[in-house]
Amino acid sequence: MAGFAFDWLRNEPAGLYCVPGDFYIDPHRAVARAVVTHGHADHARPGHAAVLATPETLAIMDVRYGKGHAASVQPLVYGQNLQLGKVTLRFAPAGHILGSAQAVIEHRGERVIVSGDYKRGADPTCETFEPVSCDLFITEATFGLPVFKHPDPAGEAGKLLRSLSVFPEATHLISVYSLGKCQRVIALLRAAGYDAPIYLHGALAALTNLYEVLGVPLGRLVALEAKAKKETAGRIVLCPPGALADRWSRGFPERITGVASGWMRIRQRAKQRRVELPLVISDHADWPELTQTIKESGAHTIWVTHGQEDALVHYARREGLVAAPLSLHGRGEEEAQ
Numbered sequence: 001m002a003g004f005a006f007d008w009l010r011n012e013p014a015g016l017y018c019v020p021g022d023f024y025i026d027p028h029r030a031v032a033r034a035v036v037t038h039g040h041a042d043h044a045r046p047g048h049a050a051v052l053a054t055p056e057t058l059a060i061m062d063v064r065y066g067k068g069h070a071a072s073v074q075p076l077v078y079g080q081n082l083q084l085g086k087v088t089l090r091f092a093p094a095g096h097i098l099g100s101a102q103a104v105i106e107h108r109g110e111r112v113i114v115s116g117d118y119k120r121g122a123d124p125t126c127e128t129f130e131p132v133s134c135d136l137f138i139t140e141a142t143f144g145l146p147v148f149k150h151p152d153p154a155g156e157a158g159k160l161l162r163s164l165s166v167f168p169e170a171t172h173l174i175s176v177y178s179l180g181k182c183q184r185v186i187a188l189l190r191a192a193g194y195d196a197p198i199y200l201h202g203a204l205a206a207l208t209n210l211y212e213v214l215g216v217p218l219g220r221l222v223a224l225e226a227k228a229k230k231e232t233a234g235r236i237v238l239c240p241p242g243a244l245a246d247r248w249s250r251g252f253p254e255r256i257t258g259v260a261s262g263w264m265r266i267r268q269r270a271k272q273r274r275v276e277l278p279l280v281i282s283d284h285a286d287w288p289e290l291t292q293t294i295k296e297s298g299a300h301t302i303w304v305t306h307g308q309e310d311a312l313v314h315y316a317r318r319e320g321l322v323a324a325p326l327s328l329h330g331r332g333e334e335e336a337q
Contacts, residue, residue, distance in 0.1 A: 005301065006136050008107060011326055016114065016138075020086035020107055023052070025114050035089065037116025038100035039064065039179060052076055052084075054091055056099025056214055060179065063210050078127065094118040095129030096283050097180030098211060104132055112136040113297065117306070119282065120289040121153065124191065125183045125216050129293075137299035138326060142284040143262055144308030150262060150286040156279045157188035160258065163277055164234065167256060171232040172277070173249060174258040175241045178204050180283050182238055183211045185260050186218045188281070189236070199224040199232055201239035201248070226251065262286070291315060 010017045015027035023033040030047035037043055037053075039060030044053070046069040051058070055075040062069070076082055078101065081090045091101035096117040103114040111134040118140065120129050143150075164172060176182040182204050189198065197220045200208060205223050212218055222228075224237060229251045243249055244257055259275045262282025270278040285293065290312060294302055302316040302323040309325035316323035 005322075006110065006112060009112065009136075016326075018084075018087060018105060021084040021089065021105065023084060025103055026116065034070075035103055036061070037094065037103060037114065038096055040097070040117070043116060046070070050074070052082075052089075054078065054099040054101050057101070058099075059210060059214065060099060060207065063206050064179075078130075092130040092132050093127035095120060095123060095126060098126045098183070098214065098216065100126060102130075102132065104134070110135045112138065113299075114138045115140055115293075117142070117284055118293070119285050120293065121150075123184055123283075124187045125180070125211060131293065131296045133296075133298040135299055136301045136303065137294060137297040138303045138305065139290065139294065139312070140284065141290060141304050141307035141309050141312045143282065143286050144290055144304070144312040146287045146311070148262070148265060148286045149288055150265070150282050151280050153184075153188055153281045154192065156260070156281050157185070157192050160236070160277065160279060161189070161192055161194060163256060163258075164236070167254075168234045169254055170234070171229075171252045171255045172236045172258060173244065173252065173255050174236060174238050174260060174277070174279070175244050176204070176238050176260050178240055179207050181260055181281070183208055183216060183218060184283065185238065185279075185281065186221070187216070190217075190219050194236075195219060196235065197222045199228075199235055199237040201237070201243055203240045203243070204238055229253075294319075294321075 008019045014029045014031050016025045023035050024031045025035045026043040027034050033050045034048040035052045039057045044061050046065040048070045050072045051070040052074045058073050078091050081088050087105050087107040090104045094100040094102045094116050105112045113134040118129050176185050199222050233253045256276050258277030260279040260281040264270050264278035264280045302321050303326040304312045305326040313323045
């Protein structure tokens, strides 16, 4: 990043480092002080000496890694200012998953926002993204190509329910990530009026239970036992991505497989994975939302990371902004989100 302003931010081997605050944002290796934007494993790692995150993100890390995942933890709620060294830090909702946050950092009269991962659409399982003006906006670009325009997620949930009505004897086995996507798909189905029990693979249970403990109602859920597979005809079963190809997926009655992911927009990817019911449901911003957010930020400088960096950098430069790729290490848990 030589030659760029905001030289108090450095892209180091451990991740993005704020020099005057003496902390890393979403470091991919253990550090002395980490500010964590959300609970996905490519952003939230165990082993730090100190972690600062929203209360929900800290609870997620406790479930995933155990309560001893860091030597010390400090919760910071949305909107609360905290002085760290020579900078002021606060969190703003990112709309990605429960507890996800944008890191808003102020120093020497400059405001920087590190977006983490975000989406702009409404989601009953997490706080909605809050636009904040800034001088430098560091944005993700998972779906940073003009081809990506996500459909209405309610329509995708409706597609699943229509398949249930057309094939009432079939188990609908749907692949979802355990954190965020699982709970959102459940909430979408409940909002569409589906009140039947939803069956969960065991790997989805702990985080889904945490969502309910933290105040996200999800209706009747059933932990699926092997002997109960034959009882799932005409029901929805959610499982992690790897389970569709695992021996666990055997023993169901007639089944229809689906995947809930933004990447299901690419038909060839769905075809290669032999997905019968592709559901284009993403927890990341699509191209219109990425460009909208850049405009709303009012930032004169844009750094782009985590995804299709070149296209969004080109867009920002065409809009007269200073823009550059920021290739951070250790990203990618949600390639299929």
